[in-house]
Amino acid sequence: MSMAPNPLSVEVSVVREDVALFTVQGDLDADTATEFQHHLANQLHHGRRHFLLDLSAVPFMDSSGMNIVLRIYQEVRELPGSVHIISPVPAVRRVLDLTGVSITVPVSQSTEEALERVDGAHRT
Numbered sequence: 677m678s679m680a681p682n683p684l685s686v687e688v689s690v691v692r693e694d695v696a697l698f699t700v701q702g703d704l705d706a707d708t709a710t711e712f713q714h715h716l717a718n719q720l721h722h723g724r725r726h727f728l729l730d731l732s733a734v735p736f737m738d739s740s741g742m743n744i745v746l747r748i749y750q751e752v753r754e755l756p757g758s759v760h761i762i763s764p765v766p767a768v769r770r771v772l773d774l775t776g777v778s779i780t781v782p783v784s785q786s787t788e789e790a791l792e793r794v795d796g797a798h799r800t
Contacts, residue, residue: 683702683708684701684702684704684708684712685700685701685702686698686699686701686711686712686715687699688715688718688719690724691728691791692726693723694723694726695725695726695727695791695794696719696726696727696728697787698712698716698727698728698729699733700712700729700730702733703734703735703736703737704731704734704737704738704740704744705737705741706738706740708741709740709741709743712741713744713747713748720748720752725752725756725757725758726752726758726759726760727752727757727758727759727760728760728762728790728791728794729745729759729760729762730787731762731763731764731765731768732762732763732764732765734764734768735765735767736767736768737768737772738771739775742771742775742777745759745761745777745781746777746780746781749780749781758782759782760781760782760783760784760790760793761778761781761782761784762783762784762785762786762790763785769783
């Protein structure tokens, strides 16, 4: 019996004029990274500078997914903007920690915590 692919679902909510929340479900890998990149690029095009990535429903992320996160981080940093990862599952958190992504991109436990970090960056 073949395993069905885990399709990617990305729900985008505009939390504030310049803040977009991406609720991601499914594997973030070579097969789905391009779709994720399109969602991010679309919001960047519409003037969003702060990206909240809720990865609580992402059971697996490989280097393709991490590269997308790092690429958007590099793009918005110059605006200035920010990227925040929210509630990664332990397997994804381990990959983020082992690769050093979690040192560069802040990891929050909730959307509220990530928004507080966005607000804190505005004050500094």
